[in-house]
Amino acid sequence: MNNHSRRRFLSDVGKGMLVAGIGSNLAMELGISNALANDDANALTFGSLEPLVDLMQQIPVEKLQPALVHEIQRGTELKTLVAAGALANARHFAGHDYVGFHTMMALMPAWRIAEELPQTEQPLPVLKVLYRNTARIQEAGGDERLHTAEPAKLADTRRGGERLLKDMYKGDMQSAERTFAALSQGERSNAYNDLQHLVQDAPDVHRVTLAWRAWDTLQLLGYEHAHTLLRQSVRYCVEREQERLKKDRPEPALRKLTPRLLDDYKLLSKKTGLRKTDDAWVEQLAQTFFAATREQAAEAAAEALAEGFAPEDIGEAMSLAANLLILHDPGRPEKWASPEKPKDSVHGASVGVHASDSANSWRNIARVTNQRNLVCSLLVGAWHTAGQTGYITDSPFAFDVDVITSKKLDADALLAELNTAVQAKNQSKAMAVVKSWEIAGNPAKPIFDCLRRYAVSEDGALHAEKYFRTVTEEFTTTRPEFRWRHLIGLARVSASEYGWPAPGRDQARDLLET
Incomplete structure (x- = not known):
């Protein structure tokens, strides 16, 4: 094999297979070749996925979507493209690039969104994030950051x-x-x-x-x-x-607070409880997580766990507290505005979107990890959610639901009103329409279907896919009395993010003829 590394050999063979599949003329047009890259004995390789991974790192971004659409037409599944994109991202950025790790975090939400779309439109959210992925890899340049790691020789892995x-x-x-x-x-x-x-x-x-x-x-x-x-x-x-x-900054507060709470409330010496709660209890705990200091919120979570309340209910309160940050956000001040996130906007890296995505992650981690981490995820998640009222107003962002309900619109007319509000970037009207929809007793699916199109079509300042997925999951796991708050927040964010189409969107639509 001469001096070619395993990765380069696999990439070479894989590209040969890829070229054979799509034809040499199209391969040349797309910028795909069999040329070997520089050898690197420590480079990571990914077996059968290597050709696609390498393609996503090397192909000119303007030629990426034609190549991927051709792969789809040949029978490659969207989940395979997402998997290759995740590995390309990890190998190039290794968790160190702001746009890079945001793109990594958007891949699985994009695939989940794709599953909810009509078959002809399913590639759109995946292509959107993969386009961002390759664009950032090429913009950032430089060498791959992730290489093979030699395992340490540990006498004991139990700690x-x-x-x-x-x-x-x-x-x-x-x-x-x-x-x-x-x-x-x-x-x-x-x-x-x-x-x-x-x-x-x-x-x-x-x-x-x-x-x-x-x-x-x-x-x-x-x-x-x-x-x-x-x-x-x-x-x-x-x-x-x-x-x-x-920078000689102080140690994080949780290094002392978390062990103290675990010890004071003896949270690791007993199983978590199954004690169910009523709506008023969840609302009160959500208000505590929303308005209290971070230490007070963590203490409240510890107390609730010690009293045997169900972790799911504590997590629900945390999620609702995060949603309150969206509903109370006055919008970006002028000093924090940018062309893609202007004054009064709430999409992208806003306090409420960040808090909601974080709460969703803490809850999911609590569900799949051991007893210690279930407990700590809720303690730390409560701490993380709280203490942010300095970014918001005491009163929620105003919207007038009576203006919408007084029109006595049917379901189709209400959906038309929602689209009009979003496309006019009218946050308060979009929120009022969704609240009117709830009051009318209509099902949630048409609202999700309406707002999903904007999560796919608009750039969202790196957060559209993640936040849509967060709301989808939190709506499902929140009790009926409160769940519509999440959709009202999503309507607001959708109106805020409208008007900045995702790069590559029009090319993807043309290729898919949607």
């Missing part, structure tokens, strides 16, 4: 989370990588549980959402790729700690 924390506290990226590589050789769920010790240390929206979306994406990739996706979170967390040490 892997503590070992990872020690590596992170020292800011030792190489040691943390080697430790996690060793832990990943065992049961993947155990390694994911160990990873949570880093995620819970100093939470931010990217820290928790990257950890959740990477795990979620393994449903498509298979657990043999767990180490590749999850080590992105290891690297993200260690890099944040390196920055803290370099």
Whole structure:
């Protein structure tokens, strides 16, 4: 094989197969060749997915969608394209690039959205995020950041989370990588549980959402790729700690608070309870998480767990508190505005969208991890949700539902009003229409169908797909009395994000003839 590395050999063979499948003339037109890249003995390779992964890293972005649409027409499934996109992203960015890890976090939501669309339109959300992925890879340039990692020789892997924390506290990226590589050789769920010790240390929206979306994406990739996706979170967390040490910032408050709460309330010495709650209890806890200090919110979550209340109900309160941040957001002030996120907008990296995506991630992680991490995800999630009222107003963002209900519109007319409001970027009217729809007792599906089109068509400042998926999940898991608040928030964000079409949208529509 001369001096070609395994990756280059596989990529060469795979591209040859790809060229054979689509024809040499089209391959040349799309910029795909059999030329071998530079050898790298430490490069990651991904077996049968390698040709697509390499394609997404190398092809000119304007030629990406024609190549992917041809793959779809040849029978390649959308989940295969999403899997290849996730691996291309991980290999190039390794959890270190702002647009890069936002794109990683959007891949699984895009696929979930695709499943809800008519068959002819299903590729659109996936192509949208894959276009962003390749565009950012090429814009960022540079070498691939993720390479093979030599596992450390650990005498005992039963306290892997503590070992990872020690590596992170020292800011030792190489040691943390080697430790996690060793832990990943065992049961993947155990390694994911160990990873949570880093995620819970100093939470931010990217820290928790990257950890959740990477795990979620393994449903498509298979657990043999767990180490590749999850080590992105290891690297993200260690890099944040390196920055803290370099700037001599104080230690995160949770390093003392979380152990104290676990000890004071004896939360690890007993099973979580199944005690059910009523609407008033959930509403009161949501208001506490919304308005209290972060320490008070974490204490309230600990108290609720100690009293045996069901974790799902505590998580529901956290999600509703995050939604209140959307409903109380006055909109971006002029000093934080940008061309794609103007004054008064609430889409993208707004306090409420970030809080909602975070709460959704904390809840999902709590559902798939062990007892310790279920408890800590709720404590840390409550802490993370609270303490943000400085960004919002005391009164919720105003909308006049009576103006809409007084028109006595039927369902079709109300949907037309919603589309008009979104396309006019009229946040308050969009919210009022959805509230009127709820009052009329109409089903939620037509509203989701209406707003989904904007999550697909608009750029959303990197957050459209994630937030739509967050609302979809939280609506389902929230009790009927409160669930429509999530859709009202989505209507507001959809109106805010309208007018900035996703790059590559028109090309994808033309190729698919939708």
